[in-house]
Amino acid sequence: MSRICELTGKGRQVGHNVSHANxxxxxxxxxxxxxxxxxxxxxxxxxxxxxxxxxLRSVEHNGGxxxxxxxxxxxxxxxxALKVKRELKKAAAAS
Structure with missing residues (x-):
């Protein structure tokens, strides 16, 4: 299981620890x-x-x-999430 957000695609980032001696x-x-x-x-x-x-904050801010x-x-x-999106589109088309 990768450490990626299922809704935003946000994943890990790489950087440096920088000591006092640089x-x-x-x-x-x-x-x-x-x-x-x-x-x-x-x-x-x-x-x-x-x-x-x-x-999660973004989802709540955009209306659910x-x-x-x-x-x-x-x-x-x-x-x-793509599976849920397809179900939503089907439900919207049916109604």
């Missing part, structure tokens, strides 16, 4: 991933995702999971 050693910055259950209003179901805390998935590019979404 020695640089490699280090990794990992996203703050949380396991959350998000509710889809159109499908009346809940879905479990591993989402960064910044991604349904709006976020429909607005986001497919390249950023995980396979599970």
């Amino acid at each position: 020695n640089k050693t490699k280090r990794v910055f990992l996203p703050n991933l949380q396991k959350v259950t998000l509710m889809s209003e159109k499908l009346d179901r809940s879905f479990k995702f591993r989402v960064s805390t910044q991604g 999971l349904d709006n976020w998935l429909l607005k986001t590019n497919d390249e950023k979404l995980s396979a599970g």
Whole structure:
């Protein structure tokens, strides 16, 4: 299981630890991933995702999971999120 946000695509970043003597050693910055259950209003179901805390705030700011998935590019979404997005599009087309 990789450390990538399923909704925003945010992953690890590489940088340096810098000492007082300006020695640089490699280090990794990992996203703050949380396991959350998000509710889809159109499908009346809940879905479990591993989402960064910044991604969770973004989803809430944009009006919920349904709006976020429909607005986001497919390249950023995980396979599970793409599956939910397809279900949302089917439900929208059916109604």
